[in-house]
Amino acid sequence: MNLNTAREGWEPTHCLNARGDPFIENFNMSLAQPHARSVRLNGLATCLRLEEVYWNILSEMARFNDCSINAVLSYVDREVHLRYGGVKNFSGLIRVVCVAHVLSAEGLRLTPSPT
Secondary structure, X not given: OOHHHHHOOOOHHHOOOXXXXXXXXXXXXXXXXXXXXEEEEOOEEEEEEEEHHHHHHHHHHHHHOOOOHHHHHHHHHHHHHHHHOOOOOHHHHHHHHHHHHHHXXXXXXXXXXXX
């Protein structure tokens, strides 16, 4: 399917009923580029691939808690195992943790969608 075919019949008003352009002014596309880093989760070496924006948020979380990014990731890994018995998609969990952190800093809550 080519791009023109995908756009046929598409109207901006059908997209989320957004009140504005979802791209913020001066959007930096490099923030969406995935970047793999070697990390240690509770002593075990692994590789974690996240978009640069999430690494930036993790860096801020680490700075706020006066620790390293590895310490933040190890804490999340340990807590998800203790509270929920683990998770299949750790990268996805970290993305959600980052979004929840940003929303919390803005005074907003991350709530589950109704089923």
